[in-house]
Amino acid sequence: MGRAVNVLYFAWVRQKTGTSGETVEADAATVRALAEHLRARGGGYAEAFADLARLRAAVNQEHVPFDAAIAADDEIAFFPPVTGG
Amino acid sequence: MSAAMSRAAIRIGPEDFDPAAELAALGSAGAVASFTGHVRAEPGLVALALEHYPAMTAREIARHAEEAQARWPLLALRIVHRVGRLEPGARIVFVGTASRHRRAAFEACEFLIDYLKIRAPFWKLEERGDGNRWVEAKESDDAAAQRWGR
Numbered sequence: 001m002g003r004a005v006n007v008l009y010f011a012w013v014r015q016k017t018g019t020s021g022e023t024v025e026a027d028a029a030t031v032r033a034l035a036e037h038l039r040a041r042g043g044g045y046a047e048a049f050a051d052l053a054r055l056r057a058a059v060n061q062e063h064v065p066f067d068a069a070i071a072a073d074d075e076i077a078f079f080p081p082v083t084g085g
Numbered sequence: 086m087s088a089a090m091s092r093a094a095i096r097i098g099p100e101d102f103d104p105a106a107e108l109a110a111l112g113s114a115g116a117v118a119s120f121t122g123h124v125r126a127e128p129g130l131v132a133l134a135l136e137h138y139p140a141m142t143a144r145e146i147a148r149h150a151e152e153a154q155a156r157w158p159l160l161a162l163r164i165v166h167r168v169g170r171l172e173p174g175a176r177i178v179f180v181g182t183a184s185r186h187r188r189a190a191f192e193a194c195e196f197l198i199d200y201l202k203i204r205a206p207f208w209k210l211e212e213r214g215d216g217n218r219w220v221e222a223k224e225s226d227d228a229a230a231q232r233w234g235r
Binding site for chain 2: 008010011012058061062063075077079080081082083084085
């Protein structure tokens, strides 16, 4: 049974996926499982998620490790390490 | 927020800021420290485009402002971070802190800019004559933040 989550992409992750955000239905219990689900779509998604060590993630606007659990309706963001300041 | 919490003003947006006005708004209770960051002029750099994750930026910066207020006896703090397209020399970021004594003002100011660099979700795209390139995160920024012991 899948769960619908809201996924956001920033910086080069957004450029590779070609979208800034979307609703995704996936049977994924963790951020890592969701990333692997997205990678399996191929194309720009496969490029964006090729190396998870280059990515960071947030669930509901908080930094999390890739092993963090996700629930229906969560807002999950994928992005490169931040470069503000 | 406890009643002891100092005034914190946080602004994120494309507008430029006036460092003198920001400093004045921090008051004159003893010690005011500040950091202003500008776009560095580098060969070939035309502009930086700053992108962010607005809902998370607001929460991350507010969380670190609260932590600074809990760790140091601050009377006021101000954080301004610009987004959008900025040319070399343009101001990007301002962090200002006020306390009765200099050490708290200096330390809180450094803590805030160090954490902003590694936690606040901003990304810089360099616009160069020969194309665009995302700025890579620096390990030295992680090391700078780690000395604050978290």
